Amino acid sequence: MKFNGNRQIGAALLCAALLVGLPFFTACGGAKSANQPQGQTVQVRITDQGIEMPLSLPSGVTTFQVTNSGSGEHSFGVSGPVGDKKLDHALKPGESASLDVILDSGTYRVYSPVDQGQSMQIALNVRPETVARSRKG
Numbered sequence: 773m774k775f776n777g778n779r780q781i782g783a784a785l786l787c788a789a790l791l792v793g794l795p796f797f798t799a800c801g802g803a804k805s806a807n808q809p810q811g812q813t814v815q816v817r818i819t820d821q822g823i824e825m826p827l828s829l830p831s832g833v834t835t836f837q838v839t840n841s842g843s844g845e846h847s848f849g850v851s852g853p854v855g856d857k858k859l860d861h862a863l864k865p866g867e868s869a870s871l872d873v874i875l876d877s878g879t880y881r882v883y884s885p886v887d888q889g890q891s892m893q894i895a896l897n898v899r900p901e902t903v904a905r906s907r908k909g
Contacts, residue, residue: 818846822891830901831877839868852880862886
């Protein structure tokens, strides 16, 4: 019986050690986060008159943080070399949502799928991300 008691204590200590270490590994993101690409966040403001955002961006992982600052429903979409991506639903006045896109270099059309008219679309120029020259071999 003593052997089983030691085994149970050992198992309990192992579980306790794993539970104590879990928050550390979760907070650090583990080894997986080191392999994930770093991205950029772009603020987008949609008004009743148009779309306000940078007209040129570097290529790569991009999160568009979209806010409807207008008085009616608006939405957000990006069409270009990576295909057509848009928000799942229209945003009511004051609402925000985000759209993740991996941008390749090229020209994109940024638009509001629920609005018609020239003011609700703009051209976005995506340039190749520059590589540091100090890394030449």
